[in-house]
Amino acid sequence: METIKDNLLKELAKADTWEAVEKIRVAFLGRQGIITNLNKNVDMRAMNTDTRKAWGRNFNTLKTWAEDAVAAAKANAKITVKANVDLTLPPAPSSLGSVHPISLVQIEIEQIFQGMGFTVGSGIHVESEYYNFSALNIPDDHPAREMQDTFWLTNGQVLRTHTSNMQVRMLQNYGAPLKAIFPGRCFRYEAVDASHENTFYQVEGIMVDHNISIANLIAIMRELLSSVFHQNITVRLRPGYFPFVEPGFELDCQCLICKGHGCKTCKNSGWIELLPCGMIHPKVLAEGKINPDEYTGFAFGLGLTRLAMMKYNIPEIRLFNSGEIDFLKQFVPAIA
Amino acid sequence: MKLSLNWLKQYVDLDDLEVKQIANELTMKTAEVEEIHHLAPRMDGIVVAKVEKITSLGDSGNLASVHLGSDEERLTVCAAPNLRPGMFSIFAPSGTILTDGSKVEETVRHGHTSQGILLSPFELGISQYHDGIMDLPADLLPGTPLSRLLPGEDYIIELDNKSITHRPDLWGHYGFARELAAIFERPLKNLVLWDLNTSQHLPLYPLQIDNMELCPGYACIALDNLTPSPSPLSVQWRLYAAGMRSINLLVDLTNYVMLETGQPMHAFDGDYITSVRVAPLARDGAEFTTLDGMKRKMLASDLMIWNQQEPVGVAGVMGGLHSEVTSDTGRILLEAANFQPMTIRRTAVRLNLRTDASIRFEKDLPKSFTTLSIARFLRLCAEAGQTPVLRSRLTCAGAVTDPETVISIPSDYISRYVGENVSGPLIKKILTSLGFTCQEENEMFRVSVPPHRSRRDISIKQDIVEEVARFYGYDNIIPRLPDAAITSYTFNEEHRAEHKLRRFLSQAQGLCEVHGYSWYDDRWLTELDCNLSGPFLTLQNPTSPDKSKLRQSLIPGLLQCIRQNYDKRQEIKLYELGHCYWPENDDGSRERTFLAAVLFQAGDAEITEELFRTAKAIFEDCLRILNVPDFNYQIMDTTLNSWALAASALTVHRAEINIGSAGYLTGPILKAFKKNANIAWLEMDLTALTGTAFPEINYKPQSDFPISWLDISIMFPKAASFKMLETRLDNFRHELVMSREFISFYEGKNLDGDMRSYTFRYVIGSFQRTLTTKDIEEFRTLLLKYLHKNKLELRA
16 A cells, blocks of 8 residues: 555656646546455455455545545646637627616616515606696796796696606506606796707605604605705705795705805805705695695605716717717616 | 885895895895895095086087086087986086096097096996986086995896786885895884875876776876986986986986886876876777887777877877977876786787886885875975976775785694794784784784785785794704605506617617607608698797797607718617607697617618618517517508608507507608718607516426527528518428528528528527437438428528
């Protein structure tokens, strides 16, 4: 057995490639290998119990020792790599396409609100004057109803000017308590330029329950924005006027670029005007068949198009509907 | 809206505060401040001057000698249209540095040395107006340094008009002073008024309102013994600071009062006008010349101010030229009225004449502002050195006071609504500082609304909450997440389906998501040789006349994207998820969500078939993803439009309902694209596809025994269609067949031109045993026998 050991060590010392070591393994430990054969060639029956046991022990020690030696040699041996595969070649064409930037922010917002238990609603674009204006306490003589602000259809309907058209519809359909968001496309009769589009996206949100307060509104908005911008966001409310909320607010967030110290982006104010919101006007609740003495609620409207511009640093609103593939291709469809 | 800080300080003491702090508090509590301008004209060396002699220099203006006090005189060449001998103005001698940094040079013009210039408001640096020189009252001493007559500086606080659209009281300085007094907890000084009771013994002025709905109230008074004069410099400064201009004392004072109270006023020439009637014009098409000299086409519904049978003003918008107060008017009729906002707005918008007056009338002004403003005008008139004589009583028609509004609020309501404990005394203190009166009894607040807050602004208890909350400070409200019970969650399957498709198309299939407009572009449809018959939902006011039809397919928009992008690319794959629109009944509509995809590849026409197969695969996979398993195809047998010709597209049905179609472009439509363009498309109606969110799969066990397979290639005429071949193969049945898969087809070299070779793989096996060579051989023999019998020839 010692000779075998010596021979194996000598052989292994000579072998410097993986293939050479493998050959040695076969020679010693293979089915017809020197070590394997040792056991086969011994007549166990001729041995007494003790001798047989001793032989068995020795054989196993040798075999284990040999296997370890081969494994160690293999670990150190060189493996020849076929040189005909160029790892530096570019990958095969990607099978990833792209998803519209609005879809990206919309899905993100939906997931944030779903996490807080808000239902996601759909919305229609062609709307009656009632749901787009009257139900929202927007008076007949409000400038928004005029032709220069609204697309009117020849049948008397309008292209909705905001996602708020769904507020009363949702309240009528689902009743209170309710927490829901409804994203979608909106329209304004407006000349198109770098920062104005006649077709854009918003997400509307409402929460109606017993004792919903302004403090609740601020908290939910802070959660939303902190999730959207992946950092803690400081928000502030200031007075804003919209007929369908009372009181109404403009919600500002501390400028993400200068952290409130004042810079070009925030026009040195330290704040960015982000979204209009407020406590749902009792007339709107009543239109939604909700008793305003029993329930209160808040509503907000976030411009998805504007949010996408902020998040992805897009300077030009016209790009969204341009169909320019060079623009669209940049939005990797990394949707969770 | 522009506010002069000096003006605000007249009513509330703000001397110790920085303008930035004032602006910030206004933004946080009242209305958004957009900008602050510093008004600080350079006045060194600039003095009051009296214009003495004027010599005309023809077209190039006049040579004027100006008197600067003592014996000093200067010559100046001046082209201002309002230059006249005897007038008082302001003079900058040569060498003076003006506000904009430029230096007044001594120049020789037309042979005369100009030793300085008379200044316009613009040159003085207090206004944009540059069409005449400053015109001052004659009670000044020539040579007086300007710095002794004007405050050295002012700050102009510019507000976002949208943020005060519901607050008519904030369209004047006094309203903002009231807010600032409440914000900084300081006393508000009264507006000093003329006592109108002194006119009680005088006769009424002839006044009549024909339509009380359009004109709920009107107040006027006739004045006499007025001396024509320019306004005092301090009045001019404030008008210019607020963005207006100075005309003459009487006109200026109407504007000045408007800038204080928010109530527009008008002064008619008292010699011209003898009575007042307020009534709509009642006939269309009449022309009316407004005091800006423009002829305006009026409508029957426009509300007018009449003198006897003659209209003398467009109510709430602008006065008429003939009754205008000029620089020599000594008698006026002074009016302050209340009009229905909508009628004023309608006329002003139509005439494209949004004046300072009309903008304010649109806000629904308090009625009590009418008499208040008249009393204020008279007081200012006296302060300017005038001694007006009243020729009539203060004459009112309709309502000139506001009904009292009282709002009751449960004591704890405000705290609950805000989400913060606001104490009763604090609530009372805030409301009182804003002019409300507030009493608490039986756990209720009784709040009465002051007349300066209009009906529209404050009418319900939530309005009172706002007043309290904004002064409590929104910043002081601690954010609190709502308490909520755990409830089951209902997903919106429509949204989920859309997002599933997005993932599949964008992540796995490499398509690019596009957004198109919701309307067709008729010019593009014409290029596509497409004549869609409708009926459509149609826009009354489209962005252009050829973009008025709301879309009923997403395909044209996607095709437009293809053409716009294909010059740089060999291959384009696009999709859109969007709404399509149909009319329903006379005044309704129906909307459906569509998914459409368009595939483009440059190359020979032969590749179209493969491109269409890709489109078809995407269609089927979308249906699988939506868990819509059962559907069938039909070749379109009638032409729908230029992209879906008969025999160039398939329609897809599910339980008799059409759920979509897929096809390729051929025929005239291809003229819209370059020659080597191959385009396939698919479109499906997601609204018709309601599958489950997650699949309902029933696992089928595999055989435990090895399976085997057999590939065969069959020759079949291309024109006969794959479908027909498949049907024939379907009739071969054998117990060992586990599946039959189509592998590929081949045409071209070595094959008859009309034939294709289709390769199929038969997977054979058994659930009971391992197949023997004999089993496989027997199967093969049977299959070949079947093919032979059915005249299906194997490829050699």
